[in-house]
Amino acid sequence: MTKFEDLGISNATLQAVLKMGFEEATPIQAETIPLGLKGIDLIGQAQTGTGKTAAFGIPLVEKVDVSADAIQGIIIAPTRELAIQVSEELYKIGSGKRVRVLPIYGGQDISRQIRSLKKAPHIIVGTPGRVLDHINRKTMRLDTVNTVILDEADEMLNMGFIEDIESILAATPAERQTLLFSATMPGPIQRMAEKFMKDPQIVRVKTKEMTVPLIDQYYLEVIERNKFDVLTRLLDIQSPELAIVFGRTKRRVDELSEALTLRGYTAEGIHGDLSQAKRLSVLRKFKEGTIDVLVATDVAARGLDISGVTHVYNFDIPQDPESYVHRIGRTGRAGKKGVALTFITPREKSYLAVVEKTTRSKMEKMKAPTLDEALEGQQKAVVEKIVATIESNNLHYYKAAAQELLEENDASTVIAAVLKMLTKEPDTTPIKLTEEQSPQRRERKPQDRDRRRRDDSRGSSSYGGDRNRKKAPAGKPRSGEKRTGGGGSKPSKPRSFNHQ
Numbered sequence: 001m002t003k004f005e006d007l008g009i010s011n012a013t014l015q016a017v018l019k020m021g022f023e024e025a026t027p028i029q030a031e032t033i034p035l036g037l038k039g040i041d042l043i044g045q046a047q048t049g050t051g052k053t054a055a056f057g058i059p060l061v062e063k064v065d066v067s068a069d070a071i072q073g074i075i076i077a078p079t080r081e082l083a084i085q086v087s088e089e090l091y092k093i094g095s096g097k098r099v100r101v102l103p104i105y106g107g108q109d110i111s112r113q114i115r116s117l118k119k120a121p122h123i124i125v126g127t128p129g130r131v132l133d134h135i136n137r138k139t140m141r142l143d144t145v146n147t148v149i150l151d152e153a154d155e156m157l158n159m160g161f162i163e164d165i166e167s168i169l170a171a172t173p174a175e176r177q178t179l180l181f182s183a184t185m186p187g188p189i190q191r192m193a194e195k196f197m198k199d200p201q202i203v204r205v206k207t208k209e210m211t212v213p214l215i216d217q218y219y220l221e222v223i224e225r226n227k228f229d230v231l232t233r234l235l236d237i238q239s240p241e242l243a244i245v246f247g248r249t250k251r252r253v254d255e256l257s258e259a260l261t262l263r264g265y266t267a268e269g270i271h272g273d274l275s276q277a278k279r280l281s282v283l284r285k286f287k288e289g290t291i292d293v294l295v296a297t298d299v300a301a302r303g304l305d306i307s308g309v310t311h312v313y314n315f316d317i318p319q320d321p322e323s324y325v326h327r328i329g330r331t332g333r334a335g336k337k338g339v340a341l342t343f344i345t346p347r348e349k350s351y352l353a354v355v356e357k358t359t360r361s362k363m364e365k366m367k368a369p370t371l372d373e374a375l376e377g378q379q380k381a382v383v384e385k386i387v388a389t390i391e392s393n394n395l396h397y398y399k400a401a402a403q404e405l406l407e408e409n410d411a412s413t414v415i416a417a418v419l420k421m422l423t424k425e426p427d428t429t430p431i432k433l434t435e436e437q438s439p440q441r442r443e444r445k446p447q448d449r450d451r452r453r454r455d456d457s458r459g460s461s462s463y464g465g466d467r468n469r470k471k472a473p474a475g476k477p478r479s480g481e482k483r484t485g486g487g488g489s490k491p492s493k494p495r496s497f498n499h500q
């Protein structure tokens with residue numbers, strides 16, 4: 001176990017990290033922080049939820065000279081939500097040194113960003129498209145940058161952002177340090193990435209599996225037509241604290257979130273066609289627990305760190321094994337346990353072996369639950385609530401009425417009536433979803449870009465990112481953008497990873 005004290009970081013940053021509740025460095029942090037401080041180029045790969053953000057964030061913050069009013073580091077991330085989240089984490093890590101961090105992403109008013117850029121931030125966290133817009137408009141200069149970090153590098157290159165990334169890199173000095181991080185780094189993508197690095201050292205946290213062992217992985221064989229009933233029964237039985245349901249396309253996500261709402265769940269969808277304000281508000285509601293089920297395309301699969309996500313449901317199978325790893329990695333983070341369930345239609349059966357081979361982990365077969373089992377599950381949830389209410393011991397005002405009821409009925413009849421009233425019977429409101437095609441396995445060639453970009457222009461791609469920027473001209477003001485998440489206001493309690 002490595003202590004942050006032993007990693008050669010300044011006292012100001014050490015105090016900031018301890019204040020975040022981090023007690024010990026995670027393996028990827030222990031390995032890459034000293035190397036990052038040395039200034040060498042790095043490719044860092046470690047499982048989802050194991051603290052890669054701080055692994056690159058700490059050395060970056062350490063390198064910043066706060067007395068210089070210039071951009072010194074830039075982090076590029078594939079989605080707006082991730083850029084915001086990473087900038088919040090960097091802000092916290094840099095709070096001891098008073099490092100200024102600015103998120104720059106599409107869908108946010110550009111003139112406001114220009115004003116913020118004039119306040120001389122030290123670190124920029126941005127999405128490729130919007131960063132490039134600022135470079136082209138000459139509203140952001142990167143010639144003082146000494147460190148570039150690509151978070152979820154494989155995804156950005158896969159998505160066809162390579163030209164954008166290359167243009168951004170060309171705006172930075174050649175003698176910069178370049179760091180790449182992701183939980184997955186397929187060979188061809190890694191080779192492509194190494195082209196813009198100098199003798200990168202590859203740091204892989206050695207684990208048997210690519211997925212996190214704390215996530216119990218299941219698959220269910222379900223025919224397309226039954227998927228939705230099976231999903232709602234599972235939700236009734238498992239009563240997840242917070243759940244993410246992944247669907248293949250934007251249409252799928254819209255239909256699923258509407259259907260779930262019809263059946264009485266508090267669910268909302270998130271995908272790339274929604275306005276930025278809407279995306280952020282849905283995410284905020286999910287983090288606060290105002291909605292229990294987030295229905296998402298892969299826009300939410302990469303990097304998002306939402307505590308309390310106990311279940312991930314792959315309603316539609318992911319595009320490829322890497323997407324599977326990232327989707328299920330939204331649970332089982334920072335040492336917590338999680339459950340992942342993947343629906344597989346008879347035609348998709350060969351998919352299972354492909355994923356298991358790549359991730360070197362097994363999915364256990366689960367039987368689709370019956371309606372009776374769903375009812376039982378709901379009942380169990382109510383019983384748990386009753387027990388918790390008894391334990392809270394705040395029943396004074398109800399005691400007299402209870403006595404009255406018991407004078408006329410026996411105890412088990414009274415309790416049965418209460419259970420019946422409180423139990424939400426499985427809702428069988430008829431739902432019809434539009435059928436979805438199984439995905440073609442994604443090919444990892446640079447020319448893929450063109451195919452995927454064409455998909456975007458049809459607006460049917462499951463991905464949002466800021467690849468839609470061509471449709472929404474830069475500079476078009478959008479209202480109501482807000483920052484998500486804690487922003488440092490949450491009281492921090494000590495956190496440490498269980499052995500992974």
Ligand SMILES: Nc1ncnc2c1ncn2[C@@H]1O[C@H](COP(=O)(O)OP(=O)(O)OP(=O)(O)O)[C@@H](O)[C@H]1O
Pocket residue numbers: 021022023024025026029046047048049050051052053054182183302303304305329333334495496497
């Ligand atoms: N040393 C630590 N001790 C305790 N918690 C930590 C530590 N480092 C990071 N965390 C917390 O663990 C969670 C996951 O971290 P992070 O988002 O950086 O993971 P990641 O490896 O980037 O995952 P992904 O591959 O999904 O992007 C965050 O809430 C973060 O604040």
Ligand SMILES: [Mg+2]
Pocket residue numbers: 052053151303
């Ligand atoms: Mg991450």
